[in-house]
Amino acid sequence: MKPIFTILFLISSLTLFSQTENVVGNYKLILETKDSSSFEYELTLNQDGTFSFHYYSNIKQGIPPEVNKYGKGNWTIKNNVISFLSDKQKDFDEKYTLDFTNTKARFVTKSPRDKSEEIIKTQLKFLESEIFWMRRIDIDKI
Structure with a gap:
Protein backbone atom coordinates (compact mmCIF):
# COMPACT_ATOMS: atom_id res chain seq x y z
CA MET A 1 0.00 0.00 0.00
CA LYS A 2 2.82 2.43 0.85
CA PRO A 3 4.58 2.04 -2.54
CA ILE A 4 1.35 2.68 -4.42
CA PHE A 5 0.62 5.78 -2.35
CA THR A 6 4.18 7.05 -2.88
CA ILE A 7 3.98 6.53 -6.65
CA LEU A 8 0.64 8.33 -6.87
CA PHE A 9 2.00 11.20 -4.80
CA LEU A 10 5.07 11.57 -7.03
CA ILE A 11 3.00 11.51 -10.22
CA SER A 12 0.63 14.19 -8.92
CA SER A 13 3.57 16.31 -7.77
CA LEU A 14 5.20 16.13 -11.19
CA THR A 15 1.94 17.08 -12.88
CA LEU A 16 1.53 20.13 -10.65
CA PHE A 17 5.17 21.13 -11.17
CA SER A 18 4.93 20.91 -14.96
CA GLN A 19 1.74 23.01 -14.96
CA THR A 20 3.43 25.64 -12.81
CA GLU A 21 6.49 25.72 -15.10
CA ASN A 22 4.33 26.76 -18.07
CA VAL A 23 2.67 29.58 -16.14
CA VAL A 24 5.80 31.11 -14.60
CA GLY A 25 7.14 34.13 -16.46
CA ASN A 26 6.45 37.69 -17.53
CA TYR A 27 3.19 38.96 -18.98
CA LYS A 28 2.55 42.33 -20.59
CA LEU A 29 -0.25 44.28 -22.25
CA ILE A 30 0.03 47.74 -23.83
CA LEU A 31 -3.12 49.57 -24.92
CA GLU A 32 -3.06 52.86 -26.81
CA THR A 33 -5.96 55.14 -27.69
CA LYS A 34 -6.48 57.47 -30.65
CA ASP A 35 -5.63 60.50 -28.50
CA SER A 36 -2.19 59.00 -27.67
CA SER A 37 -3.14 57.92 -24.15
CA SER A 38 -1.60 54.61 -23.10
CA PHE A 39 -2.16 51.90 -20.51
CA GLU A 40 0.44 49.28 -19.60
CA TYR A 41 0.00 46.16 -17.49
CA GLU A 42 3.03 44.10 -16.43
CA LEU A 43 2.79 40.94 -14.34
CA THR A 44 5.59 38.63 -13.23
CA LEU A 45 4.75 35.18 -11.85
CA ASN A 46 7.74 33.74 -9.98
CA GLN A 47 8.58 30.06 -9.51
CA ASP A 48 8.31 30.40 -5.71
CA GLY A 49 4.60 31.27 -5.94
CA THR A 50 4.98 35.05 -5.61
CA PHE A 51 3.99 37.72 -8.11
CA SER A 52 4.56 41.39 -8.77
CA PHE A 53 2.34 43.69 -10.83
CA HIS A 54 2.84 47.16 -12.31
CA TYR A 55 0.14 49.31 -13.94
CA TYR A 56 1.09 52.48 -15.78
CA SER A 57 -1.29 54.92 -17.45
CA ASN A 58 -0.51 58.08 -19.36
CA ILE A 59 -3.77 59.91 -20.05
CA LYS A 60 -3.22 63.20 -21.88
CA GLN A 61 -6.19 65.02 -20.24
CA GLY A 62 -5.88 63.11 -16.95
CA ILE A 63 -5.21 64.61 -13.56
CA PRO A 64 -2.50 63.55 -12.91
CA PRO A 65 -1.57 62.58 -16.50
CA GLU A 66 0.71 59.72 -15.41
CA VAL A 67 -0.24 57.06 -12.86
CA ASN A 68 1.82 54.13 -11.54
CA LYS A 69 0.25 51.45 -9.35
CA TYR A 70 1.89 48.36 -7.93
CA GLY A 71 0.78 45.11 -6.35
CA LYS A 72 2.41 41.94 -5.08
CA GLY A 73 1.57 38.77 -3.23
CA ASP A 114 -3.70 20.64 -31.14
CA LYS A 115 -1.89 20.07 -34.45
CA SER A 116 -3.72 22.83 -36.37
CA GLU A 117 -2.03 25.91 -37.81
CA GLU A 118 -4.09 28.19 -35.58
CA ILE A 119 -1.97 30.53 -33.47
CA ILE A 120 -3.08 30.75 -29.85
CA LYS A 121 -1.19 33.24 -27.69
CA THR A 122 -0.15 32.13 -24.25
CA GLN A 123 -1.91 34.56 -21.93
CA LEU A 124 -3.78 35.18 -18.73
CA LYS A 125 -7.47 36.11 -19.00
CA PHE A 126 -8.58 37.85 -15.83
CA LEU A 127 -12.01 36.60 -14.82
CA GLU A 128 -12.65 38.08 -11.38
CA SER A 129 -11.09 40.89 -9.40
CA GLU A 130 -12.04 43.46 -6.82
CA ILE A 131 -9.83 45.82 -8.84
CA PHE A 132 -12.56 46.79 -11.30
CA TRP A 133 -10.24 47.66 -14.22
CA MET A 134 -8.55 44.22 -14.06
CA ARG A 135 -11.72 42.30 -14.99
CA ARG A 136 -11.69 41.00 -18.57
CA ILE A 137 -8.06 42.01 -19.20
CA ASP A 138 -6.01 39.56 -21.33
CA ILE A 139 -2.25 39.81 -20.70
CA ASP A 140 0.11 38.05 -23.14
CA LYS A 141 3.15 36.09 -22.00
CA ILE A 142 6.40 37.60 -23.28
Whole structure:
Protein backbone atom coordinates (compact mmCIF):
# COMPACT_ATOMS: atom_id res chain seq x y z
CA MET A 1 0.00 0.00 0.00
CA LYS A 2 2.82 2.43 0.85
CA PRO A 3 4.58 2.04 -2.54
CA ILE A 4 1.35 2.68 -4.42
CA PHE A 5 0.62 5.78 -2.35
CA THR A 6 4.18 7.05 -2.88
CA ILE A 7 3.98 6.53 -6.65
CA LEU A 8 0.64 8.33 -6.87
CA PHE A 9 2.00 11.20 -4.80
CA LEU A 10 5.07 11.57 -7.03
CA ILE A 11 3.00 11.51 -10.22
CA SER A 12 0.63 14.19 -8.92
CA SER A 13 3.57 16.31 -7.77
CA LEU A 14 5.20 16.13 -11.19
CA THR A 15 1.94 17.08 -12.88
CA LEU A 16 1.53 20.13 -10.65
CA PHE A 17 5.17 21.13 -11.17
CA SER A 18 4.93 20.91 -14.96
CA GLN A 19 1.74 23.01 -14.96
CA THR A 20 3.43 25.64 -12.81
CA GLU A 21 6.49 25.72 -15.10
CA ASN A 22 4.33 26.76 -18.07
CA VAL A 23 2.67 29.58 -16.14
CA VAL A 24 5.80 31.11 -14.60
CA GLY A 25 7.14 34.13 -16.46
CA ASN A 26 6.45 37.69 -17.53
CA TYR A 27 3.19 38.96 -18.98
CA LYS A 28 2.55 42.33 -20.59
CA LEU A 29 -0.25 44.28 -22.25
CA ILE A 30 0.03 47.74 -23.83
CA LEU A 31 -3.12 49.57 -24.92
CA GLU A 32 -3.06 52.86 -26.81
CA THR A 33 -5.96 55.14 -27.69
CA LYS A 34 -6.48 57.47 -30.65
CA ASP A 35 -5.63 60.50 -28.50
CA SER A 36 -2.19 59.00 -27.67
CA SER A 37 -3.14 57.92 -24.15
CA SER A 38 -1.60 54.61 -23.10
CA PHE A 39 -2.16 51.90 -20.51
CA GLU A 40 0.44 49.28 -19.60
CA TYR A 41 0.00 46.16 -17.49
CA GLU A 42 3.03 44.10 -16.43
CA LEU A 43 2.79 40.94 -14.34
CA THR A 44 5.59 38.63 -13.23
CA LEU A 45 4.75 35.18 -11.85
CA ASN A 46 7.74 33.74 -9.98
CA GLN A 47 8.58 30.06 -9.51
CA ASP A 48 8.31 30.40 -5.71
CA GLY A 49 4.60 31.27 -5.94
CA THR A 50 4.98 35.05 -5.61
CA PHE A 51 3.99 37.72 -8.11
CA SER A 52 4.56 41.39 -8.77
CA PHE A 53 2.34 43.69 -10.83
CA HIS A 54 2.84 47.16 -12.31
CA TYR A 55 0.14 49.31 -13.94
CA TYR A 56 1.09 52.48 -15.78
CA SER A 57 -1.29 54.92 -17.45
CA ASN A 58 -0.51 58.08 -19.36
CA ILE A 59 -3.77 59.91 -20.05
CA LYS A 60 -3.22 63.20 -21.88
CA GLN A 61 -6.19 65.02 -20.24
CA GLY A 62 -5.88 63.11 -16.95
CA ILE A 63 -5.21 64.61 -13.56
CA PRO A 64 -2.50 63.55 -12.91
CA PRO A 65 -1.57 62.58 -16.50
CA GLU A 66 0.71 59.72 -15.41
CA VAL A 67 -0.24 57.06 -12.86
CA ASN A 68 1.82 54.13 -11.54
CA LYS A 69 0.25 51.45 -9.35
CA TYR A 70 1.89 48.36 -7.93
CA GLY A 71 0.78 45.11 -6.35
CA LYS A 72 2.41 41.94 -5.08
CA GLY A 73 1.57 38.77 -3.23
CA ASN A 74 1.22 35.02 -3.78
CA TRP A 75 -0.42 32.92 -6.47
CA THR A 76 -1.61 29.33 -6.82
CA ILE A 77 -2.92 27.36 -9.78
CA LYS A 78 -5.62 24.72 -9.97
CA ASN A 79 -7.22 23.47 -13.21
CA ASN A 80 -5.59 26.32 -15.21
CA VAL A 81 -7.14 28.96 -12.94
CA ILE A 82 -4.66 31.15 -11.11
CA SER A 83 -5.77 32.60 -7.79
CA PHE A 84 -4.01 35.65 -6.39
CA LEU A 85 -3.71 36.61 -2.73
CA SER A 86 -2.19 39.68 -1.11
CA ASP A 87 -1.29 39.61 2.56
CA LYS A 88 -2.22 42.92 4.20
CA GLN A 89 0.63 42.54 6.71
CA LYS A 90 3.58 41.95 4.37
CA ASP A 91 2.50 42.84 0.80
CA PHE A 92 1.39 46.44 1.33
CA ASP A 93 3.46 49.58 1.81
CA GLU A 94 3.66 53.06 0.28
CA LYS A 95 4.53 51.63 -3.15
CA TYR A 96 2.48 48.41 -3.24
CA THR A 97 -1.15 49.42 -2.75
CA LEU A 98 -3.17 47.12 -5.06
CA ASP A 99 -5.01 44.29 -3.31
CA PHE A 100 -5.19 41.23 -5.59
CA THR A 101 -7.08 39.12 -3.05
CA ASN A 102 -10.05 37.39 -4.72
CA THR A 103 -8.53 37.89 -8.19
CA LYS A 104 -8.68 34.94 -10.58
CA ALA A 105 -7.26 34.49 -14.07
CA ARG A 106 -7.41 31.61 -16.55
CA PHE A 107 -4.13 30.42 -18.06
CA VAL A 108 -4.64 29.98 -21.81
CA THR A 109 -2.19 28.17 -24.07
CA LYS A 110 -2.30 26.01 -27.16
CA SER A 111 -2.79 22.37 -26.30
CA PRO A 112 0.13 20.11 -27.27
CA ARG A 113 -2.48 17.83 -28.86
CA ASP A 114 -3.70 20.64 -31.14
CA LYS A 115 -1.89 20.07 -34.45
CA SER A 116 -3.72 22.83 -36.37
CA GLU A 117 -2.03 25.91 -37.81
CA GLU A 118 -4.09 28.19 -35.58
CA ILE A 119 -1.97 30.53 -33.47
CA ILE A 120 -3.08 30.75 -29.85
CA LYS A 121 -1.19 33.24 -27.69
CA THR A 122 -0.15 32.13 -24.25
CA GLN A 123 -1.91 34.56 -21.93
CA LEU A 124 -3.78 35.18 -18.73
CA LYS A 125 -7.47 36.11 -19.00
CA PHE A 126 -8.58 37.85 -15.83
CA LEU A 127 -12.01 36.60 -14.82
CA GLU A 128 -12.65 38.08 -11.38
CA SER A 129 -11.09 40.89 -9.40
CA GLU A 130 -12.04 43.46 -6.82
CA ILE A 131 -9.83 45.82 -8.84
CA PHE A 132 -12.56 46.79 -11.30
CA TRP A 133 -10.24 47.66 -14.22
CA MET A 134 -8.55 44.22 -14.06
CA ARG A 135 -11.72 42.30 -14.99
CA ARG A 136 -11.69 41.00 -18.57
CA ILE A 137 -8.06 42.01 -19.20
CA ASP A 138 -6.01 39.56 -21.33
CA ILE A 139 -2.25 39.81 -20.70
CA ASP A 140 0.11 38.05 -23.14
CA LYS A 141 3.15 36.09 -22.00
CA ILE A 142 6.40 37.60 -23.28
